[in-house]
Amino acid sequence: MPQSTDLPAWRTLSEHYKTIAPRHMRDMFADDPGRFDAFSVRLGDLLFDYSKNRITRETVATLIRLAEEAGLREKIDAMFNGERINVTENRAVLHVALRNRSNRPILVDGKDVMPEVNRVLDRMRRFSQSVRTGEWRGATGKAITDVVNIGIGGSDLGPKMVVKALLPYADPRLRAHFVSNVDESDLVEILRPLNPETTLFVVASKTFTTQETMTNGRSARAWLLERIQDETAIARHFVAISTNRSKVVEFGIDPLNMFEFWDWVGGRYSLWSAIGLPIALSIGMDHFEELLEGAHFVDEHFRTAPFARNIPVLMGLLGIWYINFFGAQSHAVLPYDQYLEDLPTYLQQADMESNGKTIDIEGRPVTYSTGPVIFGQPGTNGQHAFYQLLHQGSVLVPCDFLAAAESHYPLAEHHDILISNFLAQTEALMRGRTTDEARQEIAAENLPPDRLEALAAAKTFPGNKPTNSFLYRRLDPHTLGMLIALYEHKIFTQGVVWHINSFDQMGVELGKKLAKTILAELPGDAPVTSHDASTNGLICYLKSLR
Numbered sequence: 001m002p003q004s005t006d007l008p009a010w011r012t013l014s015e016h017y018k019t020i021a022p023r024h025m026r027d028m029f030a031d032d033p034g035r036f037d038a039f040s041v042r043l044g045d046l047l048f049d050y051s052k053n054r055i056t057r058e059t060v061a062t063l064i065r066l067a068e069e070a071g072l073r074e075k076i077d078a079m080f081n082g083e084r085i086n087v088t089e090n091r092a093v094l095h096v097a098l099r100n101r102s103n104r105p106i107l108v109d110g111k112d113v114m115p116e117v118n119r120v121l122d123r124m125r126r127f128s129q130s131v132r133t134g135e136w137r138g139a140t141g142k143a144i145t146d147v148v149n150i151g152i153g154g155s156d157l158g159p160k161m162v163v164k165a166l167l168p169y170a171d172p173r174l175r176a177h178f179v180s181n182v183d184e185s186d187l188v189e190i191l192r193p194l195n196p197e198t199t200l201f202v203v204a205s206k207t208f209t210t211q212e213t214m215t216n217g218r219s220a221r222a223w224l225l226e227r228i229q230d231e232t233a234i235a236r237h238f239v240a241i242s243t244n245r246s247k248v249v250e251f252g253i254d255p256l257n258m259f260e261f262w263d264w265v266g267g268r269y270s271l272w273s274a275i276g277l278p279i280a281l282s283i284g285m286d287h288f289e290e291l292l293e294g295a296h297f298v299d300e301h302f303r304t305a306p307f308a309r310n311i312p313v314l315m316g317l318l319g320i321w322y323i324n325f326f327g328a329q330s331h332a333v334l335p336y337d338q339y340l341e342d343l344p345t346y347l348q349q350a351d352m353e354s355n356g357k358t359i360d361i362e363g364r365p366v367t368y369s370t371g372p373v374i375f376g377q378p379g380t381n382g383q384h385a386f387y388q389l390l391h392q393g394s395v396l397v398p399c400d401f402l403a404a405a406e407s408h409y410p411l412a413e414h415h416d417i418l419i420s421n422f423l424a425q426t427e428a429l430m431r432g433r434t435t436d437e438a439r440q441e442i443a444a445e446n447l448p449p450d451r452l453e454a455l456a457a458a459k460t461f462p463g464n465k466p467t468n469s470f471l472y473r474r475l476d477p478h479t480l481g482m483l484i485a486l487y488e489h490k491i492f493t494q495g496v497v498w499h500i501n502s503f504d505q506m507g508v509e510l511g512k513k514l515a516k517t518i519l520a521e522l523p524g525d526a527p528v529t530s531h532d533a534s535t536n537g538l539i540c541y542l543k544s545l546r
């Protein structure tokens with residue numbers, strides 16, 4: 001397979017870029033009254049408007065050719081058909097099976113995975129119902145009031161983001177908490193107000209070997225046993241979610257209290273599996289299944305819609321346009337929806353752990369940029385923090401804006417103010433403000449000419465900054481499932497065009513390994529000399545402080 005840069009469409013895009021780079025989106029809108037209709041897609045209630053991008057119809061057509069030449073159609077089919085597309089780990093990639101509400105058989109090595117998927121969903125339903133109704137009792141006979149999920153990365157970020165996003169659907173009698181950091185402050189602060197008799201721990205780890213999760217899990221168990229001095233209490237207060245049964249047993253959790261998933265579920269794609277148990281506990285299994293349905297709806301769209309109307313494909317290709325032709329290195333996710341506060345953090349792992357790679361699928365170093373730095377926070381907060389750089393900084397940051405038409409809790413003018421800011425920001429980023437317009441705005445101030453010119457220059461906004469807008473009716477479980485799946489498939493699309501394996505994460509291993517060596521060196525006063533001078537110096541100084 002040639003490198004992506006050798007594909008004919010890539011070369012065409014390099015030439016095409018030269019004709020687009022000097023053009024301003026203001027003019028593109030002025031020249032083409034059909035721009036919004038041409039560059040927006042409706043999917044259910046969701047509108048994806050990508051007209052505020054530095055593109056023409058020719059750009060989109062050529063980007064689609066690039067996807068075709070990169071074999072995206074075949075790769076989508078390979079994923080949905082259970083082929084082992086995670087080549088370094090020799091695994092299928094089937095988070096789509098977890099939300100396959102059609103129940104169409106999906107085979108891995110000739111075996112349909114759907115019966116197993118449905119069996120675990122049934123177990124999640126029964127368990128979450130029994131906890132939510134109070135039928136499940138703690139060791140001293142009391143109903144559960146607090147669920148503490150102990151996990152990290154994909155075993156934390158997805159459920160945490162979704163639980164927060166769907167708080168309006170949560171049972172207020174059952175509070176969900178998330179402990180991830182091995183820094184004891186995380187666990188200590190969360191446990192401080194909790195009553196062990198009414199607390200349920202969910203230890204979530206695909207591998208059940210992750211240092212942070214195992215350490216937190218052991219400390220949580222000690223906390224419980226210090227207060228309820230009865231080993232049998234573990235069975236009423238600890239459940240495990242994992243692919244690794246023997247490690248769960250070794251940890252001391254009854255396999256009857258284990259919810260399993262499979263090696264074909266990547267950690268950062270696992271919230272749809274038993275890893276979503278805290279979600280089901282919080283919002284109930286019916287709502288959890290609506291989340292799955294939303295994702296399945298997008299899966300079908302991704303699998304079947306022509307690329308020109310395929311939202312995740314377009315999202316991915318637009319990202320490639322900016323990263324590989326305009327030199328963008330970051331991408332902002334800006335939800336004008338407080339419930340999506342954790343979405344940017346969730347997408348940091350989903351995107352950066354998937355596409356932060358420089359070796360292609362055939363083991364060759366890539367000669368082009370790949371995954372961007374993902375960041376963001378809810379509007380309007382971000383406006384008062386980092387938007388200055390988005391508008392007038394020296395780097396190009398493509399942005400996604402997301403908002404619901406309706407609030408869960410309408411309150412005076414709040415929602416309209418929020419939405420007006422969403423719309424104003426995308427308009428301002430696109431239009432900018434010319435120096436002439438800036439001059440006119442300050443003309444009344446009667447400044448001396450040199451001051452006026454300097455101020456007008458400072459108040460000039462170049463504009464021409466690309467944004468995608470996502471508008472939906474309200475953030476319900478179905479819509480949230482759709483949004484997450486759109487981003488998952490965007491990441492997939494980009495990985496295919498970049499010809500990298502989006503489904504391993506070798507880059508996290510070296511640090512883990514070195515930390516083990518250093519951990520053994522930390523006790524005692526003996527000077528450490530086995531590392532570079534900086535690492536030795538830091539270890540020795542740390543020892544001197546203790």
Ligand SMILES: O=P(O)(O)OC[C@H]1O[C@](O)(CO)[C@@H](O)[C@@H]1O
Pocket residue numbers: 152153154155204205206207208209210213267268353505508
């Ligand atoms: O679920 P586990 O096995 O504890 O892994 C947690 C996280 O650690 C990672 O492997 C990275 O260190 C992620 O990919 C994963 O989501």
